Structure formats: structure tokens, C-alpha cells
Amino acid sequence: MTDRRPKVVGFCCERHGMDAAVLAARSGRQYDASVRVIQVPCSGRVDGLHILKAFEDGADAVFVIGCLEKNCYYDTGSIEGRKRVEYVKGMLAELGIEKERVEMFNAASTNAWAFPEAASKMVEVAKRLGPLDMGGDTR
Amino acid sequence: MTNQVLVVGGGPAGLTVAKTLVDRDIQVVLVERTESLGGMARELTCKGLTECRNCGVCFAMDRAGELLREPGAEVFLLSEVVSAQRTGDGYKVKVKSSPRYVTDDCTGCGKCVEACPVDGKAVFAPTGSGQPRIHWIDRTKCLHFKKGKCDACASACPTKAIDFDDRAKSVTRDVSEIVYATGIRAVDACEVSRLGCGTFADVVSSVDAERILNEKGRLVRPSDGRPPKRVAVLQCVGSRSVKNGVEYCSKFCCKYATKISQMMIDTDPELNLDFYFMDLRTLYEPQDEFKAWAKGKKTVRLLRSMPAAVSQGPDGTLLVRAATETDTEVQETAYDLVILSVGMRPHGAKDALAGQLGIGADSFGFAVADRELEKAGVFVAGAVSEPMDIEEAAVRAVATGSRVSGRRRGTQ
Amino acid sequence: MSSGRIQVVICRCCTESPKLLDIAKLEAAANDAELVMSVKVVDEICDGKAVVDVAREAAEKEIDRAVVLACHKRDVSPALLKAYRRAGIDRSMVEFVNVREEVVLPHVDDPEGAQKKAETKLKAALGRVTMLVPLLTETEEMRTKNVVIIGAGVAGMAAAEAAARAGAHTVIIEKSSRSVKAPGILMSNTRLVATKGTPGNYELTIMAGEKTEELECAAVVVATGGGWNSLKGPLAKASKDAVPLYKLSEMLQAGHAPKGPVVIVDTPDPTGKSLKVMDFAWDEALMTAIDVKKKHPQTEVFMLFQEMRAFGLSEITYKEAAELGIRFVRYDRTGVPKVDPKDPTKMTVTDLAQGELLSVRLGTLAFAAIPANPDNRDIADALRIPMTAEGGLRRGGIQRWPVATPRPGIFVCGSAVFPKSADAARAEGEAAGSMAAAYASKGTVEYGGSVAQVAQEKCSACLTCIRTCPYEAPYIGTANKVEIRRQLCQGCGICAGICPSKAIELLHYTDDQIQQETRTMLGGDF
Numbered sequence A: 001m002t003d004r005r006p007k008v009v010g011f012c013c014e015r016h017g018m019d020a021a022v023l024a025a026r027s028g029r030q031y032d033a034s035v036r037v038i039q040v041p042c043s044g045r046v047d048g049l050h051i052l053k054a055f056e057d058g059a060d061a062v063f064v065i066g067c068l069e070k071n072c073y074y075d076t077g078s079i080e081g082r083k084r085v086e087y088v089k090g091m092l093a094e095l096g097i098e099k100e101r102v103e104m105f106n107a108a109s110t111n112a113w114a115f116p117e118a119a120s121k122m123v124e125v126a127k128r129l130g131p132l133d134m135g136g137d138t139r
Numbered sequence B: 001m002t003n004q005v006l007v008v009g010g011g012p013a014g015l016t017v018a019k020t021l022v023d024r025d026i027q028v029v030l031v032e033r034t035e036s037l038g039g040m041a042r043e044l045t046c047k048g049l050t051e052c053r054n055c056g057v058c059f060a061m062d063r064a065g066e067l068l069r070e071p072g073a074e075v076f077l078l079s080e081v082v083s084a085q086r087t088g089d090g091y092k093v094k095v096k097s098s099p100r101y102v103t104d105d106c107t108g109c110g111k112c113v114e115a116c117p118v119d120g121k122a123v124f125a126p127t128g129s130g131q132p133r134i135h136w137i138d139r140t141k142c143l144h145f146k147k148g149k150c151d152a153c154a155s156a157c158p159t160k161a162i163d164f165d166d167r168a169k170s171v172t173r174d175v176s177e178i179v180y181a182t183g184i185r186a187v188d189a190c191e192v193s194r195l196g197c198g199t200f201a202d203v204v205s206s207v208d209a210e211r212i213l214n215e216k217g218r219l220v221r222p223s224d225g226r227p228p229k230r231v232a233v234l235q236c237v238g239s240r241s242v243k244n245g246v247e248y249c250s251k252f253c254c255k256y257a258t259k260i261s262q263m264m265i266d267t268d269p270e271l272n273l274d275f276y277f278m279d280l281r282t283l284y285e286p287q288d289e290f291k292a293w294a295k296g297k298k299t300v301r302l303l304r305s306m307p308a309a310v311s312q313g314p315d316g317t318l319l320v321r322a323a324t325e326t327d328t329e330v331q332e333t334a335y336d337l338v339i340l341s342v343g344m345r346p347h348g349a350k351d352a353l354a355g356q357l358g359i360g361a362d363s364f365g366f367a368v369a370d371r372e373l374e375k376a377g378v379f380v381a382g383a384v385s386e387p388m389d390i391e392e393a394a395v396r397a398v399a400t401g402s403r404v405s406g407r408r409r410g411t412q
Numbered sequence C: 001m002s003s004g005r006i007q008v009v010i011c012r013c014c015t016e017s018p019k020l021l022d023i024a025k026l027e028a029a030a031n032d033a034e035l036v037m038s039v040k041v042v043d044e045i046c047d048g049k050a051v052v053d054v055a056r057e058a059a060e061k062e063i064d065r066a067v068v069l070a071c072h073k074r075d076v077s078p079a080l081l082k083a084y085r086r087a088g089i090d091r092s093m094v095e096f097v098n099v100r101e102e103v104v105l106p107h108v109d110d111p112e113g114a115q116k117k118a119e120t121k122l123k124a125a126l127g128r129v130t131m132l133v134p135l136l137t138e139t140e141e142m143r144t145k146n147v148v149i150i151g152a153g154v155a156g157m158a159a160a161e162a163a164a165r166a167g168a169h170t171v172i173i174e175k176s177s178r179s180v181k182a183p184g185i186l187m188s189n190t191r192l193v194a195t196k197g198t199p200g201n202y203e204l205t206i207m208a209g210e211k212t213e214e215l216e217c218a219a220v221v222v223a224t225g226g227g228w229n230s231l232k233g234p235l236a237k238a239s240k241d242a243v244p245l246y247k248l249s250e251m252l253q254a255g256h257a258p259k260g261p262v263v264i265v266d267t268p269d270p271t272g273k274s275l276k277v278m279d280f281a282w283d284e285a286l287m288t289a290i291d292v293k294k295k296h297p298q299t300e301v302f303m304l305f306q307e308m309r310a311f312g313l314s315e316i317t318y319k320e321a322a323e324l325g326i327r328f329v330r331y332d333r334t335g336v337p338k339v340d341p342k343d344p345t346k347m348t349v350t351d352l353a354q355g356e357l358l359s360v361r362l363g364t365l366a367f368a369a370i371p372a373n374p375d376n377r378d379i380a381d382a383l384r385i386p387m388t389a390e391g392g393l394r395r396g397g398i399q400r401w402p403v404a405t406p407r408p409g410i411f412v413c414g415s416a417v418f419p420k421s422a423d424a425a426r427a428e429g430e431a432a433g434s435m436a437a438a439y440a441s442k443g444t445v446e447y448g449g450s451v452a453q454v455a456q457e458k459c460s461a462c463l464t465c466i467r468t469c470p471y472e473a474p475y476i477g478t479a480n481k482v483e484i485r486r487q488l489c490q491g492c493g494i495c496a497g498i499c500p501s502k503a504i505e506l507l508h509y510t511d512d513q514i515q516q517e518t519r520t521m522l523g524g525d526f
Helices: A016-025 A048-056 A077-095 A114-129 B012-023 B057-068 B111-115 B152-156 B206-216 B253-267 B287-295 B352-357 B371-375 B390-408 C023-032 C048-060 C078-086 C099-107 C111-131 C154-165 C234-238 C245-253 C282-295 C314-323 C376-383 C422-441 C464-468 C494-498 C511-523
Strands: A008-013 A035-040 A061-067 A102-107 B004-008 B027-031 B073-076 B079-087 B090-097 B169-175 B177-180 B184-186 B203-205 B230-237 B272-277 B300-304 B309-312 B318-323 B330-335 B337-342 B344-346 B378-380 C006-011 C036-042 C065-070 C094-098 C137-141 C146-150 C169-173 C185-187 C190-198 C201-208 C211-217 C219-222 C262-265 C277-280 C301-305 C327-330 C346-351 C356-361 C364-367 C369-371 C410-412 C444-448 C452-454 C474-476 C482-484 C504-506
Touching: A008 A016, A008 A048, A008 A077, A008 A114, A008 C511, A016 A061, A016 A102, A016 A114, A016 B057, A016 C099, A035 A114, A035 C511, A048 A061, A048 A077, A048 C511, A061 A077, A061 A114, A077 A102, A077 C494, A102 A114, B004 B012, B004 B079, B004 B169, B012 B027, B012 B057, B012 B390, B027 B079, B027 B090, B057 B073, B057 B390, B079 B352, B090 B177, B111 B152, B177 B352, B177 B390, B203 B206, B206 B253, B206 B337, B230 B253, B230 B318, B230 B330, B253 B272, B253 B287, B253 B337, B272 B318, B287 B300, B318 B337, B371 B378, B371 B390, B378 B390, B390 C154, B390 C422, C006 C023, C006 C048, C006 C111, C023 C036, C023 C111, C036 C048, C048 C078, C065 C099, C065 C111, C078 C094, C094 C099, C094 C111, C099 C111, C111 C511, C146 C154, C146 C211, C146 C422, C154 C169, C154 C219, C154 C422, C169 C190, C190 C376, C201 C219, C219 C376, C219 C422, C234 C364, C245 C262, C245 C282, C245 C364, C262 C282, C282 C301, C282 C314, C327 C346, C410 C422, C452 C482, C464 C474, C464 C494, C494 C504
Parallel strands: A008 A035, A008 A061, A061 A102, B004 B027, B004 B177, B027 B073, B177 B378, B203 B337, B230 B272, B230 B337, B272 B300, C006 C036, C006 C065, C065 C094, C146 C169, C146 C219, C169 C185, C219 C410, C262 C301, C262 C364, C301 C327
Antiparallel strands: B079 B090, B090 B169, B184 B344, B309 B318, B318 B330, C137 C444, C190 C201, C201 C211, C277 C369, C346 C356, C452 C504, C474 C482
16 A cells, blocks of 8 residues: 555546647657546536546546636536536545545647646645545445 | 649648638648648647637647648648649649658657757757647758768657658649738847847747747746746837837737736736736727736736836846836836737748739738739738738638638639 | 447557557457457558458457557548448447557656556456447438528628528528618518527527518528617717717718817726727727818817727828827826716816826717627527627637537627627628538538437436536426437537436446446556
8 A cells, every 4th residue: 555656537528638638748748657547528527426436446636627618619518627626625625535636627739738737736646645545345 | 623722821821721621622732831730829828727818829720730630631841832823724833842851650759859969959849839740850950961970860769750861842733722821920029129138038029938838838937947926028019110110010919918917827826917018909808808807916017108128137137117107207127027029020922922923012011912813713811911810810711711612613 | 238249459550659568468458358359450550451451350250349549539540430330330339549649658758557558448448348339320401501690781791792602592680771782681670589499400580570480591690790879878978969980980971071179089988887898999980080180181180098909900090090180199097088067068088198187179079989789688598699798799619610609500700799890890701601601501410429318217307407508408398307409419418417316428428437437447557
């Protein structure tokens, strides 16, 4: 359990979220392999349930990355995604878990820096706060 | 009538015309002078942190990536249209492409640039977020060509993408219409030497500021790489000025500068930012919106004033000398970063090709194409014809594309 | 429940560029996996021969779903999906794993981590593809080729011409009795009341004079213009003869001499308390002022403003105006223009440049302000399109193209969106008209695929999805439970993400599918 690699999950929208990740990859940007990218059609698809289950299944930090608000491919999707993340932050606080373990980011397709920065921020949070280890038989 | 249309220029306008035509089943030959598509938009940054600020940069760059995947579009990079001869009902165009020396096995990793021994480098990444993400070599700087030896980049490349045997190519295409969209160049901030660009490291043009933001996501001082604490943004540098020959208003600079300012405050809410301007010409935004935003930020000041000079201050600061709004005093305020918002000049309207096609240029260098020229199949699109931002260039390009399409249908 | 006959394709071009992964191990892992009937390692999946070979084996082994380890699915040659379709595999059953840009390129310094990640992604993709069900799409004919244009102003006319030029049948609806030459049918004294229907098959309810009519169309262009006539505020109230700028231009064009001094003020409400102005017609105001000065050199002309928003080449007009002796007076909120209530021909304003109170005789007073068109609210409600904070009609995000709204087939242009010069409005109209015509010319609308689906027994009719969907796809059906209008659903899944009863699933991105992927990825040791 000590010194195990952090486990970070990033829910990434299929549009500008993924475009930003791809541009970063095509610009030689690197990020920690422990970041697992789960593609969704829109960051608004992400349910608080998915984030909480990710924590249950071993994630130490979870982020959601979507298009910039007001430029979401699906109009209000990334605004909804952010609401979901804020909601989960509230739940984590009630459970006595650090709110920083979940975060929302927005990116445009031209930002090569955005995805690696989000990834490295969450890896840093996971390392600093340590493994969450929610336990249970789901792992 | 052939099914092909030539688009000269791969910036926001050229890309949007090309996509509009391809969507209407018209084949496009797009010729771009530089190594990647996107034009000025490549170096500009998205100006939103969480919320879109409508700069249009992502729109242009999305079109760039998209066009490269369109089977109906043939894209020539590092290329120029050498001649356009009028034929029966169209033009025979000759396109000359310079060798890139890097194949599409390139992954954009940049190890070649690290390995290149030339001062200032001879191999380059695509400009900004330009597409495709393939590097290129400038043979006039490259030791392999100048001295006959040096394989540093080839050895460093993990996918063996360097190809010194690449050759220039020449092709001809028969096209029925030509769309001229050669775009703009930023005014060089150093032209206004009293404002310190070129003298002080921490005086940057807005284009440089955007380039840094696009690459790093943060604006840092060029001198020491630290984030700034007190920033001055100066508008209309080189625009609205008889002296610099850019008498017109470049139209988009207030829009971009206010949004860069907003992004900088988003990133660092403690940043002190002074915005010096003449008239607040925030495009497509009510005139009070930026003022209302600034009022809500304790560290932002709007100063209606055109600074006279930037000089060295104590402790490495920069002093901006300006008359206050009521013009009874001259003040010098210290900053650690100065951003000069530069305007633009049209580019390419006086080129030989433009002349060959009958495209005129007005006294400012903007391209002129009238309805007669369009009847002959020559169209002009984008900011080469008049000042406009990316969104307007895109809208007008759709309109141009529809006229090209209409001409082909004989309903012009 | 796992089922299927899976083919795994590993493309070396994508996964070995640069060489980081052990392809043999990936191949072995694929071969060992349940339900995998065929594993093909190819040098380049975009190569025609490779596609033929892969598809042939897929047909032979009766494959019904595939996992392709390559690059981004949009970069893989469309020939692969075409060949798969001929071999009986629906494109919705082909899962692309972007090994190149999600595993190899970002982790070049961590070959061990990249290898484990690639193997885990393969495992997750196999798990996901066994859960997939082929997606069904439907097509609907567009019953008409009509493009309806609302507004016969500058933008509307340009839209009509562009749409007609592109082969559409144009119907222009104009609220005034103005008669203009237009391609197609012009209906004067006509307003839009309501809209029904789905993209490509809209049914507009219009009021033509006193009569209510139904009008079917494939696409709509909204070109309702700015609120030129809705000027109100202290200056308009105090000066009964004040006119909007366009009336001053009309007066000059008709050959009338305006009574001097001519004073053009930016807004009748300088403090912005009662009138929200979107922007000002400064280019027109400058040209009108120059027109006055050229025709009547003795007439004094003043322009009072807070910001002189003379964009682009209008700056040259500004210079010309100043050179002709037109007086420019900048003011701010500390010294706004006021009309003396006792003497409505006297206007005072604090000239910022002089720092003094300026007193001007009012011969003709005109305003350059363009507030939002008060009709926009009704149009937005009728067409179900969004508005801006200033009261204009807004386009969708720029990502979805300018002049487009979130409703497919409905476009907005001109000063209805935000005030602009006649030339710019014309260009927007042309763009919108041509896009509307292109949409209408498709003749059919395709919908379905990865759309939302409601398990009605779980639905508690809380209306959350209805309030959240940007496209109004969910509605309360006859069973008092939510149903999804497939023609409107764009597959974002916002409803599925927010439904508190978990009654809505998004096909191809169900909760189970997302959780399976997440759990598998977290299970990998990297």
C-alpha cells in the first residue's frame, strides 16, 4: 500500500477535451501514465455516480475535462459537468474526504498545455494527499 | 468546367472557404506558403480559462485539422502558386512546393529541435498549434545542406522521420475559380521604438504574448521567466496612426487585448493590470461590458491615455509615461511587463499573382476584387480585403464560398 | 452478459511510432482473451491490402464486433469501416483505441507504464465491445425545400438571394408593409407566432395580417435586425423631435435640409438606466454627418459619444469627418448630455477634452444607438433558440460554426445577433442563407444512433431532463413518463448524467459501460 503509484481517472469529452489531449500528444507533451483517460461524448454525460464509483474502484483523484463553457459542442454540457463536479465535492466533504480529489477543467482544442496541466495537477493532488483506499470488495 | 477550385492561403478565411466548398462536393486545391495551416490563428491563444471568450481561434484551427482529413481537398504546404494562366473557362495554375525534409512519420516530439546544433535552430515545430503536427527543416539554416554534413536531427528522431532526400515538386492543376485569401501580418511593435519593444526584454507585442500563452498557458516575463505582478497593456500600437502608415483601426485588437487581460486576471486575480486605450472598441460586445468587468476587479484600471514612452525604471521595472485623462499632468507608472497591442497590415495584395489575376490593392494594401472579377472566377476572402477578426473572416468566407458555388451553377 | 465474436486489429504504424510497446505481448493478450476469434497485426491499417485482408478474415470467422488498436478513429482510413460493413459488421460495433496519442506519444519515458496501459486499454475495449448493441439510425424525408427568412432587411434580403441562388425555395416573412423585390415569396405584414416540428420539417404558425396560417419549411433564417425604433431615455423624452439615425439619413436622401445644428448623440439614455444598447451605428453616423456637412457646409454638426467605436476602415471616415469640421465631443457618466426641460432646444454636456460644460443649440437631434429588437423575445420563444444577455439572438458556440443556432436548420444573422454595419450584415445574411439552403438541399434528415433511451418504469417524471436538455428532446408522453424525440436528440448524454432516478441511459455510453471501462482501467497495474 505504501509507495504505490497514484491512480488518477480523467473523464474527457470527445470534442475539445480529447482534441486538447491529442494536440498535447502531438506536441511532445508528456504526462504521468497513471492518468487513465475515459472518453465520454460530453462532460455533461458524467454522473456524480461515475466519479464516486471511480473512487470506490481505486482512484485517488478524479478530474473531468470538457469544452469551454458557452463553447461546448453540446451547448450547456460542460456547465452541467462542472455542476456535477461541484456536487461531488460537496458529497466528499460530508464523507470527510478532501474536496481537491475531484476537479473540473475546461480546454479548447488549441491549448497544448491544458490537458497535461490538468493531469499533472491531479497527479500532484493524489501524491500529496496519498492513496484514498476506500476499501471494500470492489477492488 | 473542372471540379476544382484553387484557394490561395491556409488561414481562417482560406480554410473556411475550402470547407464550405468541400461540403458542397466541390474539390479544393489549397496552397499555403508556410509549413502548416491556420494562418495567424496558429499563434493566437484561446482566451478563455473556463468560459469561452469568442475569439474564434479554435474555430480556425479545428478547420485546419479537419481539412487535412477531407478526401476532396488537396493541400500543398511550403508552397506557392507560381503562375495562373487563363484558359477557356478557368485557370491553369502551377504550384511549386519546397521540400519539408520531414515525413509524416513525425510525431511532433521535438527531439530533433533539441539535437539541432545551429544557433536559432534549423528544424522547427509547426508554428503554434498549426496542423499538421509535422516538423520541417529550413535548408538555408541547416548544416546538412550548408556544410554537407550533420545528421543530428536524423539520429535523434525516434521514428526516422527526417528525409534529407526530399525534393521540390511542381504540379499543375486546372481550376475553374480562384479564391485569394493571403491574410495579414502583424504590425511590428518595434516600429514604434519609443515604446521599448526590442530594447527591453519585458516589453512584448500582443502577438508575442499570445504565442507564449498558447504554448505555456501562462504569461511570464521574458527576462526572468517569473509571472508578472504589474502589467500595462497599451492599445493601438501602430494603428490609427498616420506616422506608421496604418491609419485605419485594425478592428480586432481591443477585442483580443481585453480578453487577454481577462484571462490574465482569471489566472492571477492579484495581478495589477492597467489598460491604456483611446476608444474601447470591443467587437461584438457592448461597450460597457469590459468596463463593468474592470470595475468589479480591484486591481484593474482603465486609463484613457496613449502613453508616450516606455523607459527603464528602478529595480528592473519599466516606466510608462502617459498623460492622464484630464491632460493636466504627465505621470510615470512602474510595471514589470508591458504588452503592446499591435494592429495588422494586409499581406499579398500587391504580389505578382494578385496582379496576374487582376486583383487590385488600395492605398493601404487591402485587396480589391469587384463583382466583375468574381464573374471572371476570381474571389478575395479574409482580412487581406479589409480589417476583420476571425469570426467575421469565417462568415464572409462562407458567403464567398456560396458565390463560388453559385458561379459554378451559373446563377451568379 | 458477454457475447460476441470479436476481431482485434493491431496497427504497427500507430502503435510502434516510436517503438515503445511490445506488440507481441499485446497480440498474445488479444489471442488469450475470451470471445476473440481473430487477431490481425498489420503494418498499416490504412493500407488497402491490409483492409481487404482484415475484412476477409472477419467475414470468414463470422466476426460481429471489432477492437482496433491504432490512432484516433477520425484518422483511420474510412475504407476500414466500409469494408467492415460489407463484411456484416456495423460501424457502431467497431471500437477504436487511440494507442498512438493516448499511450505511446505521452509516455515515451515510461515504456513499462505504457505497456501495461496498452494491455489494460485492450482489456477495457474488449470488455466494452462485448456490452455494445448495434445502433439503429433512421432517415426522414424533408417534406419541403422551403427556406423561410424572417425579416426583409439588409441581412434578410442577402439571405434570400443566397438561398435562392443555391436552389432553395425562399419565403420571406416581413412584419412591416414594406414591399421589396425578393427572390421567392415575400409575405408582408406577417409575423411568426409559433413553431412545431423537427429539424428539416419545421411547421411555422404565422400571422399574415389578421389570418393565421401554417407554413412548412426545412430551414429558417432569422434576420430580424436591430431595435432601431425602440429608443427611450431622458434625452428622447425631453426632445420630442429626436429621431433614430436612419431617419436622418432618409431625410438627407430625400433631399431635405436638416435644421442645424445637427447633433448626433450616442444614446438617448447616457447613464444606461432605462435602455440597454447593444452597439451604435457609428459608421453610418459618420457617413451621415459627412453627408450633411458636404451638402450644407454652413450647418454645424456635433457628435457626442462615450466611445467612438469606428471599427476598421470607418476610422478613415472618422478622420475625414473631423477634417470637415464636424465637432466630436467625448463625455462620461459624470457629465452626461442633458436637455434643458424649460428649453428643449438647448443641450448641455461636459466636454471631457476641454473639461468644460458645452452648450449646444439643438436643430436636429439624432441617436446612433441600436438597442435590441423587442421582437427578439417572441422570435426566440417561438423558434426555441437562445438569446444573449443584451437581448439579441445568439448563435451557438463558435465550435458549431458562426450564424448557426443549437437547433439544426435554424440560423441567425445580422443586427438581430449584434449590431453591425450594413455590409457586415449582408455578408452574414449571405452566409446564413447559403447554409440554410445547403441544409434544406440534403432532402433527408438522419437521426438516432447513440441517443438517449428511457426506462419508463424507473422514470419519476421529475422533469429534470426536460429542463436540462439543450435540444428539447425529452418530453412527457401519454403514459405521463418521459419519452425521447429521437429526431432532436444529439447524443450528449446530459440527461443521462443528471437523471436522479437513473431512468435514462445513453446508448453506447451507459452507466454500466462507463463503469466497466473505469474499473478495468483502475485495475491495471500502472
